[in-house]
Amino acid sequence: MSNSGGDRLLEMRNIRIEGFADEKWNPIIRGVDLSLDRGEVLGLIGESGAGKSTLGKASMGYTQPGCRISGGTIVFDGIDLRELSSSRLQRIWGSRIAYVAQSAAASFNPAHKLIDQTVAAAVREGISSDSTARDDARKLYASLQLPEPGSIGERYPHQVSGGQLQRVMTAMALSPRPDLIIFDEPTTALDVTTQVEVLGAIRDIVENFNTAAIYITHDLAVVAQMADRIKVLRYGNEVEEADTREMLAEPKMDYTKSLWAVRTLRKEAKSSAKNVLDIENVDASYGGSAKVLHDVSIRLPLGRTVAIVGESGSGKSTAARVVTGLLPASNGRVLFNGDQLPPDIKNRSKEQLRRIQMIYQMADTAMNPRQTVGEIIGRPLEFYHGLKGKEKEAKVFELLESIELNEEFYDRLPGELSGGQKQRICISRALAAEPDVIICDEVTSALDQIVQEGILQLLMRQQRERGISYLFITHDIATVEAISDEIVVMLNGRVVEQGIKDEVLSPPHPEYTEKLLKSVPEMDPCWLDRVFQEKSIAV
């Protein structure tokens, strides 16, 4: 895999990048070197805010509006990108360096067919004629294992799935046969089962065309599959850089070690005889159209965590909406401590509402940007428990302590917090109600791994101390292993199985559970190869 000693394609020396905020320039990248040979893949990892995307974009000589490169040199194949005029730079971007963004859906023009967008750069730069570019695009679609490669290009972006769109975008990047592709978290928004296919496709392409790539991600297991070398960034500084295998086997710096340790979190599964929540034979649909839930039954034992896993569209979140009463079930019932809950939220009492709280995936949108942390946490205290003034303030401080933040955060607005801190505030808002059940809807999937671990440990500690039961919705099996007692697997609005964690995770599995478990990346550079080998044997 590694082919060092090839000729140098990209050489970045002592790069400094600044962003403009608050009437002054603040450093984002503080002097980082980066070099890349032809055909080599470099993985860039780090927490959000580490500057990995900014550095990745800078390797094209590009910065976002409001940022500037204030120092260093960027030499791409003998050309100094910082000296080029913007029109010459744009020609290089179209033809020799390509960029694959995290959100493919936002990067396509919805008004044009996929194939027109795929070939646009190659044709504009005169690299190939329109017809040859189109033939080539169809071949690329085929090699990226898109369905119906001959005709999929005739569709519009909204007519294909997110995973397919991500692969089309990779094809678009490859169309002019660039020397360098920058992948900026290309699989973060995808399901595990789709992610495997996209990863495999990207890696084949990079190997077949001898393209160099910078692969930016916060998922260590993914970068282990893709990269020849890994560079770890933090606070805009380089922490360390090494060969992938070497880095995985023996990371040198403490910070890198702590990143690696995250995946070892695991809790012993326990059972409980009494159920706090029973969902019994529930059907549900949105606005009378097709049913989204079919005869779903889930039980949540007291003081335990039940994880609901499945792809997007499997009905996980809908089940949560039925429990909260936002979407009344058309059939079946929800029992809370043995008593039936009114199906519609409007008929539930304040006490019933208090006992079931919810935490969302996107902490950004779950908090009112115009309210301070004190107001956000204080409101349920005032609303449910009638606390006011000093008493309320003291309780908010206590809650901030318990989520490992401090009094300084009381006056801050959500915009002044990091992603992990935001999610902690959301957790403390739920805790403030002193609930029996908390529904966690993908609460960690938008966070970096090291932050994820902190959040999961916080949730587990709260469970030990307060005996809260969690209904934990996720598509990440590693999270499930870490915190659940029981697992529910859902597919197409039905429950495939529910059982104790260890039973569900150990064979024999129903077919779908098997596929889901197989798709979870492991921290082993050979994992992806193994998955595809097994697949080809099975075929």
Add this chain to the structure above:
Amino acid sequence: MTDKNTSYSAAGEVGSVRMRRTRLQRTWVELKKAPPTAIIGLVVIVFYIVLALFAPLIAPYGEAEVLPNPYAPWSSDHWLGTDQIGRDLLSRLIYGARNTIGIAFLTTLLAFLIGGALGLVAAINRSWLDQLLSRGVDVLMAIPSLIFALMLLSIVGPSAGSLIIIIAVLDSTRVFRVTRAVAINVAVMEYVEAAVLRGEGLGWIMRREILPNIMPPLVAEFGLRFCFVFLTIAALSFLGVGIQPPTADWGTMVRETANLIQFAKFDLRAGVTPLLPAGAIALLTVAVNFVVDWFLHKTSGIRDEQ
């Protein structure tokens, strides 16, 4: 940054830290960067407000004080002359600021109370009530508002009260649309859902969860709406069904002094006299628009090209 601890701590995570400033400091920073048009607009608006507030102190004569010589030319006693029954025009112009702006402001405020509240309710409710309100507003907007206002005013009779209520109701349809459109985007946010799940009432969700997040477009709309209301009132007064004499009002003043314009060939100043109240109307409209433009540019999040 050389960090001693390389291990993880929740409080140590880097959020986007901003310098904390008080509201006054922030306003000052913004003002220093404001374009010249906005500064001119602000100065004009402040000038008008001072005139309106201190009219009795500034004006040389009373609002409806009738002096012995009508149609007096410009002189040191009467800077802008007198009107057809001998009232000092400069004084009437100054009092006019108070009446015209005051009534327009009250009307706009009322329009926002009605349209804003209903718009928020419609955005949160999204069911038959939303349909009912939206279609009702469509019907009202289909009728040309000036003619509709003329009709209603001639039915109920022109008085300051009925003027304010009729124009406020007619203009609240526009406010309703804007409020509903921006509030719908906020109403689907998870923090609103979280408030619903908590069991919060409609009032809290409207005032505390949604309203603070839609303020910038509403403030801009307030400025523009004020201009339209102000122009409508001036037009109605010019037509004789708006603010009634002896109350000084720019629209009425244009009408009353309009015939002076034919004397322009004898005395240019006489010809200019009816243009002064019209000019006062135009100047304020332009000033408000300058400020709203700047405000919209600031709050829309468009970065200035450097």
